[in-house]
Amino acid sequence: MMAEAAIDTKAPRVSVVMPVHRADPYLALAIESILRQTFSDFELLIVKNSPASELHDVILEAAAGDERVKIIEAPRIGGLALALNLGIAAARGEYIARMDGDDLSLPDRLMHQVRFMDAHSDVAVLGCRVQMIDENGDKVARPYPFYESDRAIRRILPLRTPMAHPSLMFRKDVLLEIAGYKFGHSSEDWELLIRIARKREWKMHNLDRVLFHYRRHSAQITRPERTKAVFQDTAGFLFSEFLRTFSWKYLAGIGIKHPLVVRARVAARRLSGDRVN
Numbered sequence: 001m002m003a004e005a006a007i008d009t010k011a012p013r014v015s016v017v018m019p020v021h022r023a024d025p026y027l028a029l030a031i032e033s034i035l036r037q038t039f040s041d042f043e044l045l046i047v048k049n050s051p052a053s054e055l056h057d058v059i060l061e062a063a064a065g066d067e068r069v070k071i072i073e074a075p076r077i078g079g080l081a082l083a084l085n086l087g088i089a090a091a092r093g094e095y096i097a098r099m100d101g102d103d104l105s106l107p108d109r110l111m112h113q114v115r116f117m118d119a120h121s122d123v124a125v126l127g128c129r130v131q132m133i134d135e136n137g138d139k140v141a142r143p144y145p146f147y148e149s150d151r152a153i154r155r156i157l158p159l160r161t162p163m164a165h166p167s168l169m170f171r172k173d174v175l176l177e178i179a180g181y182k183f184g185h186s187s188e189d190w191e192l193l194i195r196i197a198r199k200r201e202w203k204m205h206n207l208d209r210v211l212f213h214y215r216r217h218s219a220q221i222t223r224p225e226r227t228k229a230v231f232q233d234t235a236g237f238l239f240s241e242f243l244r245t246f247s248w249k250y251l252a253g254i255g256i257k258h259p260l261v262v263r264a265r266v267a268a269r270r271l272s273g274d275r276v277n
Contacts, residue, residue: 014110017087018041026102060274081183088176096171097168127168130212150205160188
């Protein structure tokens with residue numbers, strides 16, 4: 001029987017929030033990677049962002065009756081920000097860990113993140129080194145950029161997302177204080193980190209060890225007709241932050257995310273032999 005049918009008065013230390021909207025070949029592996037964590041005091045909140053019956057079936061099969069798994073049905077109005085906020089609202093843990101339905105958490109991920117957060121009360125959000133993988137689970141040569149310290153993360157934040165979103169662990173009270181994810185942003189993780197960075201006392205950190213496999217595959221490609229809208233969303237919140245700070249870096253970040261610049265970078269990667277999109 002799933003945990004949603006039982007009443008557990010003891011809150012777990014960690015709530016893992018995983019929004020899912022398709023039953024692709026990677027979902028079961030992603031769920032299993034959380035259920036096999038060496039740190040076991042967690043709940044896995046799977047926010048089902050699609051009414052597809054096959055999606056529900058895949059989740060139930062992968063969960064295999066594990067009572068730590070709870071399924072949350074998101075309203076059909078959809079949207080990733082809504083799904084994430086539903087997960088935050090339902091979370092009972094002191095820490096909220098992110099997870100996506102096509103990535104893999106290595107077995108010691110939660111253990112190392114909880115230990116660090118327990119030892120560093122000023123850290124609001126914690127990531128780690130990330131190994132990129134392809135559709136087949138093979139390692140990709142192109143590294144995911146790594147910035148370890150709060151200072152390094154803040155320095156690069158106006159230009160790119162310096163922390164891999166699905167690898168992050170947050171303090172729940174921080175997410176509640178800033179009212180979670182904002183709607184209407186295509187880069188909701190980047191926008192969230194920018195708001196967290198407004199408080200200097202909230203530190204950001206990436207552990208210098210690979211604890212997460214970040215999968216890149218063809219289903220993640222942004223459709224050409226969406227490219228302009230994504231850029232407009234991103235440019236909007238970056239320019240808003242420029243108006244708050246008058247830091248030229250936010251203007252540079254807008255330029256870096258221009259569709260022509262993005263396409264040039266993708267073409268360069270393909271020429272260099274990196275076939276991951």
